Amino acid sequence: MEIxxxxxTELLRPFIKTYKIIESREELVNRVVPSTSFAMAFRFRGQISYVNDTDKTALPIATFSGLRKSVRLINYAPKTGALIVLLKETGVSAFFKQPLHEMFEASVSLDNFFPQSEISIVEECLAETENNQTRIxxxxxxxYSKLAYHKPDPLVSEAITKIYSKNGIIRIRQLADGLYISQDAFEKRFRKVTGTTPKQFSSIVKMKAIIRQYPAPSSFLDIALENGYYDQPHFNKNFKLFTGQTPTDFFKSTSYW
Incomplete structure (x- = not known):
């Protein structure tokens, strides 16, 4: 796999984190762990499918995916290519006006949101070029054509910054108190912007931080306790839901992003 x-560009930087172009020469299964970013994926060659147990579910050429709490296994057929748009946590509502929390754990065809005729033009143009810069x-x-007026919520932006600064180890009530807002009102505003609750968002940030920091001198028990888990079995259970593997097996693997 090549990534x-x-x-x-500067105009889209407030809304887009990054673009990834993924290409496979041979068939492979990629392990995608949960992220705090919504994603748009445009396949320009080959076939991409979700893997569920032993079954494969083919994905549309253009797909919009919400946040998840569990791992996804994605099968890339030989000679497959896709361009992934990873949106910033506070930038997705600049393109999508639908309730974002309805997309939690979901991936749907992009034509549920934008005209199929416009998406077809993008698909055709992508398929006709071999140059990544042109694809971008x-x-x-x-x-640009879908960018609407967007007024960010400064309170939610500050909350996201605080969650990241603590690597997701933060109590939601204390977070709301520090922002001078009731917990109920805070959770509603947060979910409207990010598509998930502050608790679920924090758990994704925490597990991603654990993965990013490994290998560490600590044992898995120490890692569990340092990150607010009651014991290692509790940590192992959450880790397996997040990655689909035990900590030991996951860190032996190289095929994930």
């Missing part, structure tokens, strides 16, 4: 990463330009032109 190339590109930075958005095609996607950015499409994104």
């Amino acid at each position: 190339a990463i590109y930075t958005p 330009a095609i996607i950015e032109q499409f994104l």
Whole structure:
């Protein structure tokens, strides 16, 4: 698998984290752990499918995916290529006006949100070029056309910054108190912007931080206790839901992002 990463142009940088172009020469299964980013995926060659046990579910050419609490296994057929748009946590509502929490654990065809005729033009243009920079330009032109007036919620932005600064180890009530807002009102505003609750968001940030920091001198028990888990079995259970593997097996693997 080859993965190339590109930075958005200045106009789209407040809304887009990064672009990833993923290409496979041979058939493979990629392990995608949960992220705090919504994603748009445009397949320009080959076939991509979700793997569920022993079954495969083919994905549309253009797909929109919400946040998840569990791992996804994605099968890339030989000679497959896709361009992934990873949106910033506070940027997704600049393109999508639908209730974002309805997309939790979901992946649907992008034509549920934008006209199929426009998406077909993007698909055709992507398929006709072999140049990654041109592919990025095609996607950015499409994104420009969908960019609506967007007024970010400063309270939610500050909350996200605090969650990241604590690597997700933070009590939601204390977070709300520090922002001078009731917990109920805070959770509603947070879910409207990010598509998930502050608790679920924090758990994703925490597990991603654990993965990013490994290998560490600590044992898995120490890692569990340092990150707020009551014991190692509790940590192992959450880790397996997040990655689909035990900590030992996961860190032996190289095929995930």
